[in-house]
Amino acid sequence: MNSAFEAISIRPTTTPAGSAGRGGGGGGGGRRNQRGSNPCSLAGEPVVDPRRFEAVNGTVLQLVSWAYGLDCWMNRGPDLLFGGPEWIRKDGFDVQATIPEGSPVQTKQQLHRHEALTLQRMLQRLLRIVSAS
Numbered sequence: 001m002n003s004a005f006e007a008i009s010i011r012p013t014t015t016p017a018g019s020a021g022r023g024g025g026g027g028g029g030g031r032r033n034q035r036g037s038n039p040c041s042l043a044g045e046p047v048v049d050p051r052r053f054e055a056v057n058g059t060v061l062q063l064v065s066w067a068y069g070l071d072c073w074m075n076r077g078p079d080l081l082f083g084g085p086e087w088i089r090k091d092g093f094d095v096q097a098t099i100p101e102g103s104p105v106q107t108k109q110q111l112h113r114h115e116a117l118t119l120q121r122m123l124q125r126l127l128r129i130v131s132a133s
Contacts, residue, residue: 002103004100007098009094012092013031014094033058035092040065041057041072046066046095046108047108050103053095054094055095057094058093059088060091063123063127064081067127097122
């Protein structure tokens, strides 16, 4: 069984850091995951279906938590990992990845319960590839 995504796109999010989707009359532009300055994503993240993984405005800290079965919930992120540059907690990234056909179907709920082992291995490999770049 393949434990790697077929295709990966990682881009800096267009939602500014600190944008909580309140005030300013604009509601944050209607973007998903208006986490503000919190390093952890809202409960709606990520989107997982049989062929796609998608996270909007996720931090590296959040990706690490999904990959390694850690609980990163709103207001819990700062003490999840120690060390590293501040941008891993602040900067948001939009991640889209294609899950290989034939992979076990795993859900966001399983990922949040740390029961999506194949998806977690794919995320671990993604983090290794990105960190080696």
